[in-house]
Amino acid sequence: MTLIKSISGFRGTIGGKPDAGLTPVDIVKLTSAYICLIRRSGIRRPRIVVGRDGRLSGTMVNQLVCGSLQAMGADVVDIGLSTTPTVEVAVTEMKADGGVILTASHNPREWNALKLLNSRGEFISKEEGEWLLEKAAADDYEFSNIDEIGTYSVENDWIKRHVDMVCNLPLVNKDIIAKAKLKVVVDAVNSTGGIAIPMLLRELGITDIVELNCEVTGDFAHNPEPLAQNLVATCAKVKEVGADFGIVVDPDVDRLAFIDEKGEMYGEEYTLVTVASYILQHKKGNTVSNLSSTRALRDVTHQYGAEYYAAAVGEVNVVEKMKEVNAVIGGEGNGGVIYPELHYGRDALVGVGLFLTYLCESQCTCSELKSKFPLYYMSKNKIQLEATTNVDAILTKIADKFKDEKVTTIDGVKIDFEEGWVHLRKSNTEPIIRIYSEGKTEAEAERLAQLIVNSL
Numbered sequence: 395m396t397l398i399k400s401i402s403g404f405r406g407t408i409g410g411k412p413d414a415g416l417t418p419v420d421i422v423k424l425t426s427a428y429i430c431l432i433r434r435s436g437i438r439r440p441r442i443v444v445g446r447d448g449r450l451s452g453t454m455v456n457q458l459v460c461g462s463l464q465a466m467g468a469d470v471v472d473i474g475l476s477t478t479p480t481v482e483v484a485v486t487e488m489k490a491d492g493g494v495i496l497t498a499s500h501n502p503r504e505w506n507a508l509k510l511l512n513s514r515g516e517f518i519s520k521e522e523g524e525w526l527l528e529k530a531a532a533d534d535y536e537f538s539n540i541d542e543i544g545t546y547s548v549e550n551d552w553i554k555r556h557v558d559m560v561c562n563l564p565l566v567n568k569d570i571i572a573k574a575k576l577k578v579v580v581d582a583v584n585s586t587g588g589i590a591i592p593m594l595l596r597e598l599g600i601t602d603i604v605e606l607n608c609e610v611t612g613d614f615a616h617n618p619e620p621l622a623q624n625l626v627a628t629c630a631k632v633k634e635v636g637a638d639f640g641i642v643v644d645p646d647v648d649r650l651a652f653i654d655e656k657g658e659m660y661g662e663e664y665t666l667v668t669v670a671s672y673i674l675q676h677k678k679g680n681t682v683s684n685l686s687s688t689r690a691l692r693d694v695t696h697q698y699g700a701e702y703y704a705a706a707v708g709e710v711n712v713v714e715k716m717k718e719v720n721a722v723i724g725g726e727g728n729g730g731v732i733y734p735e736l737h738y739g740r741d742a743l744v745g746v747g748l749f750l751t752y753l754c755e756s757q758c759t760c761s762e763l764k765s766k767f768p769l770y771y772m773s774k775n776k777i778q779l780e781a782t783t784n785v786d787a788i789l790t791k792i793a794d795k796f797k798d799e800k801v802t803t804i805d806g807v808k809i810d811f812e813e814g815w816v817h818l819r820k821s822n823t824e825p826i827i828r829i830y831s832e833g834k835t836e837a838e839a840e841r842l843a844q845l846i847v848n849s850l
Contacts, residue, residue, distance in 0.1 A: 399527055405498055405507035408451045416506055418458050425462035425494070426537070427530035428510055431522055432468075432492050435513075439544070440468045443484045443511075445476030445552070446496035447645045448585035448610040451506045455496050459508065460546060463494075467538035469545045473552040475586050475610060477647035478509065479741035480556040485515035486737060487555070497646035500619035503612065516738050517710045553586070556743060557594045559736060565676055566747035567755070572599020574754045576638045579604045579653070581628040583618045584611045585645035587742070594743050595641075598750065604635050620644055620651040620729060622659045633657030639753075639760045643742045649729040650742035652749070654760035662729040663688040667767055669731050669745055670723045672752035674698040679722030682715045684708070685808045686817050686830045687727030693768045706805035707819065713738045770814075773839040775829045776821075777850065785820040785827060788850060792818060795849055809846070814838055816846045 397406035397415055404424050406416030413420065432440045442463050446452040452475075460470045468491075473484055478495050485493040491513050498505035510518050510526075518526070529535065538544070561568055578600055582588035588608030595603055606628060607615040617624040620642045632640040632653045639660075640653030652660035667690045670681050674695065681695045684707045692702040705715035712732065716724040725732040730740030733748065756763055779785065793807045800810035806819035814833035821828060829846060833839040 400523065405501070405505065407504045408506055416455075421455060421458045421508065422462045423530045423533065424508055424526070425459050426466050426535040427526045428492070428494070428508075429463065429466035429468050430529050430535050431518070431526045434525075437491050438467075439542075440491040441471065441488070442468045443471050443473060443481055443488060443490045443493040444496070445473045445481035445484070445493070447477070447647075448475060448588075448612045449496075449498070449506055449645065450503060450612040452496055452612065455506050455508075459494055459496065464544040464546060465537045466535065467542045467544050470547070472546065472548050474548065474550050475589060476552060477556070477586050477590050477743070479648055479737070479739050479743060480552050480590070482511060482515035482739040482741075483556055483559060483737050484549075484552045485511055485513065489513075495646065499646050500644045500649065502618065503614050514738070516713055519710060553590050553593065557590065557597050560594060560741075560743045560747045561597050563733075563735060563744070563747060565673065565735075565751065566598075567751045568598050570754045571750050575602070576600050576750075576754075577602040577604070577636065579606055579628065579632045579635065579637045579640040580608060581606045581625065581631075581640065581642045582608045582647075583614050583616065583620075583643070583645055584609060585614070585618070585647075586610060587643035587645070587647045590647055590743060591641055591643060591746065594746060598747065604631065604637060606631055614645070618645050620649055620662065625651075625653070625659070629653050629657040629659065641746060647742045648740035650731060650745040650749075651729050652760060654764070656761055658761070660760055660764055663727040663770075663772065664690065664764055664767060665729045665745055665749070666723075666725045666727065666731055667691050667694055668752065668763065669733075669748045670694055671698075671767065672748055673723040673733070674700060677722045680719045682712055682719065682721045682724035684712055684726050685802060685805055686819075687725075688770050688772065689815065689832060690768045690770055704802065704808075709740055711805070770832050770834060771836045771839045772830065772832045773836070773843050775831075775843050775847070777827045777829060777847065779825040779827065781825045783825060785825075788827065789818060789820065792846065792849060811842065814842050816842050818846065 481495045493511035495509040498507040642651040680701045695702040705711045731745035733744045789807045796809045802808040808817040816831040831843040
């Protein structure tokens with residue numbers, strides 16, 4: 395069994411002993427400490443939004459979380475089967491004091507997790523997360539007496555509200571999408587994207603939808619991470635039925651991947667690049683992605699006379715940087731699109747609406763649209779280390795060795811070469827160094843990675 399404690403919550407496999415797997419004891423501890431964190435701002439009786447993805451353990455975890463929140467004196471609004479971005483917008487629209495999302499994102503079926511939001515519908519900060527974990531470890535919280543326990547209410551229409559908000563964005567053009575009469579395959583990996591994505595497509599005027607793994611059973615039909623090796627059957631289905639493209643989301647619908655009309659992956663990295671190109675045609679402003687995302691976003695941003703900025707890996711870091719530089723679009727290369735006009739969170743629904751508008755305005759196929767952008771190839775590797783290895787010393791050595799190149803150390807070490815880049819990060823959970831590299835050819839990406847490996 396596995397339990398990973400991070401600044402934003404707990405993530406683990408269901409079952410086992412407390413503090414070894416994600417058990418009821420662990421769930422109660424974290425949830426209770428979370429309310430202590432919310433109360434630091436002086437709120438006596440917080441109002442908290444709770445939503446979950448379609449996992450098999452979702453109902454059980456939901457009951458534990460909602461009951462613990464009430465026991466701590468918080469009023470709970472349970473929005474049921476939902477998506478991560480839906481909970482985020484629900485928090486701000488309700489003017490709630492926080493939110494809890496029950497999802498292990500792209501992790502397999504035996505996993506679940508609690509993602510914790512502040513009153514802005516954004517993930518809590520590193521400082522807040524560290525404070526919360528200390529509080530939970532010390533069992534430093536007190537449950538409410540009978541007269542102060544919180545209330546419980548249910549609102550089941552938030553996915554529809556979220557869909558409407560996306561459709562009403564000024565840069566989402568429902569008319570042009572409807573006129574294109576597109577045929578689409580949707581793979582929602584048996585989670586709540588099976589509710590949200592087809593609903594959004596129909597609201598955008600698309601009626602020819604082939605639904606694949608859209609039943610919300612929580613028993614994922616394939617590995618839920620939207621990567622090419624997990625989507626062989628989905629790619630084949632797009633080609634088989636003659637669809638214009640395919641849409642794939644992860645279980646909590648904050649990552650978005652497309653499949654082109656040939657049945658080939660559009661590339662998660664190019665989800666954000668494409669949406670950013672469209673936004674920058676209509677809005678002047680900067681862009682942000684994390685250090686491990688493709689250089690193509692930088693190139694596209696410069697084409698429109700704007701500035702590109704890199705943030706440390708992690709949504710909370712990207713959002714912080716976006717606010718700092720007043721970015722009009724940002725996100726992560728894993729298919730996560732953050733569009734501040736709606737909210738500061740990765741949102742596959744927003745990504746679909748903006749991507750389809752751009753595709754239909756361009757009057758071209760998916761593969762033709764991608765061909766407009768600079769082409770890069772990425773390589774992802776990892777180096778296994780001894781448990782006693784001083785990883786920080788290794789990273790410092792690499793930074794010094796390549797000091798004549800552009801070196802960034804806000805998150806591990808990233809070295810920008812003229813022809814590409816390499817990013818090294820240490821894992822927080824195991825003795826490994828992750829090595830991501832990118833070049834204009836696959837061979838170049840591998841060469842850069844090997845250059846670093848040989849220097850370790």
